Amino acid sequence: MKKFSILLFIVFSLNAQEFDKLYKEAEKLELQGKYKEANKIYKEIIKKEKTINSIYIDEDKKSEITAMKDTIDEVDDKETNETIAQIIASKFDIYPHHENYFFPISYDTNKRSDGRDSLETKFQLSIKKPIIHDFFGFDETINFGYTQTSWWQLYKDSSPFRETNYKPEIFVTIPYGKKDKTSLKAFTFGFLHESNGQAEPKSRSWNRIYLESYFQVGNLFAVPRVWYRIPEEEKDDDNPDIEDYMGYGDFTLIYPYKKHTFKALFRNNLKFDEDNKGFVQFDWTFPFFNSKNTFGYLQLSSGYGDSLIDYDKEINRINFGISLSR
Structure with missing residues (x-):
């Protein structure tokens, strides 16, 4: 059964080629029945999303979020910046x-x-x-x-x-x-x-x-x-x-x-x-x-x-x- 988590954690700021590679690798493992290995790749995608401090949003709102992020000043604390990005995107996984x-x-x-x-x-x-x-x-x-x-x-x-x-x-x-x-x-x-x-x-x-x-x-x-x-x-x-x-x-x-x-x-x-x-x-x-x-x-x-x-x-x-x- 294909993992629904891939739909939840795709982020627009990932490098497209790198993401493509990760996704295809995970899909190949799923077809082979290696779900644990595939899940590790999904977790890697999540980790990358957190590292680059970005949040996925649909295409209709992406330009608005990008514009807002370009105007908001970053602070010294990484976790605070993540919280600010979450507020801007209004993204709370509902x-x-x-x-x-x-x-x-x-x-x-x-x-x-x-x-x-x-x-x-x-x-x-x-x-x-x-x-x-x-x-x-x-x-x-x-x-x-x-x-x-x-x-x-x-x-x-x-x-x-x-x-x-x-x-x-x-x-x-x-x-x-x-x-x-x-x-x-x-x-x-x-x-x-x-x-x-x-x-x-x-x-x-x-x-x-x-x-x-x-x-x-x-x-x-x-x-x-x-x-x-x-x-x-x-x-x-x-x-x-x-x-x-x-x-x-x-x-x-x-x-x-x-x-x-x-x-x-x-x-x-x-x-x-x-x-x-x-x-x-x-x-x-x-x-x-x-x-x-x-x-x-x-x-x-x-x-x-x-x-x-x-x-x-x-x-x-x-x-x-x-x-x-x-």
Whole structure:
């Protein structure tokens, strides 16, 4: 499995020929299955990046950073200069986690009795921050993640935010196996909190630990996940029956094809009687005016658990808009 670290640590100030040589050497070692040796080269690239006191930034901002560095005075302390460069570049290794999207059209096909409009706006911000890599020697990465999803009654007169769900988490991802040797590619396990920040009686929250695995067959990826809800005291539990609707895990299929991605998520409480409850969601992202980092996005969903406030209500939703990550 090709190391994602090469995407994170390329720096524009490296000598192009020297970098090319290092990269090709590392790629050759990866093809031979010599991942430890390849990782040493990546670490060498990182070391060079630190030595020359530079920070990678995309092409759109590179000229701005160069101009700023030409005007800022250097100080005598090397570490202080590195901090100044980091501030100028606004580069703190924060990356997309789940999809970041904006749906100006989010339509619930079921009529509600609480006065909400069926047509609203939905958007999501999701980021992660790598904390430490290979601390335990398994090539693992410990991450902090944060996802915030909001449902906004934009088309009502006062345009209130109807609901916002907050999901901070800490998780560890461990790569597994070798390229072309096994379909199992990685494991992730973590702790996830989810709440909506509202007062009673609309308050909802729960805490979970989860285990997720990643499988690849060609360009099809399968991601099963199971979780365990951490018990709460009865007097503090806003939603004691949430597992009856959200179940104990989910299963995701992802199929990238050329510049499109197709995704399906399935969730079920596995009660094979009249108490069966489930959820299914289909996502399609597609090219958006030849943009490299913005995509058209169509999302269809049906079932229970659309949001925390509606975890026990069946909702059929059509969403359309743009995504900034996938």
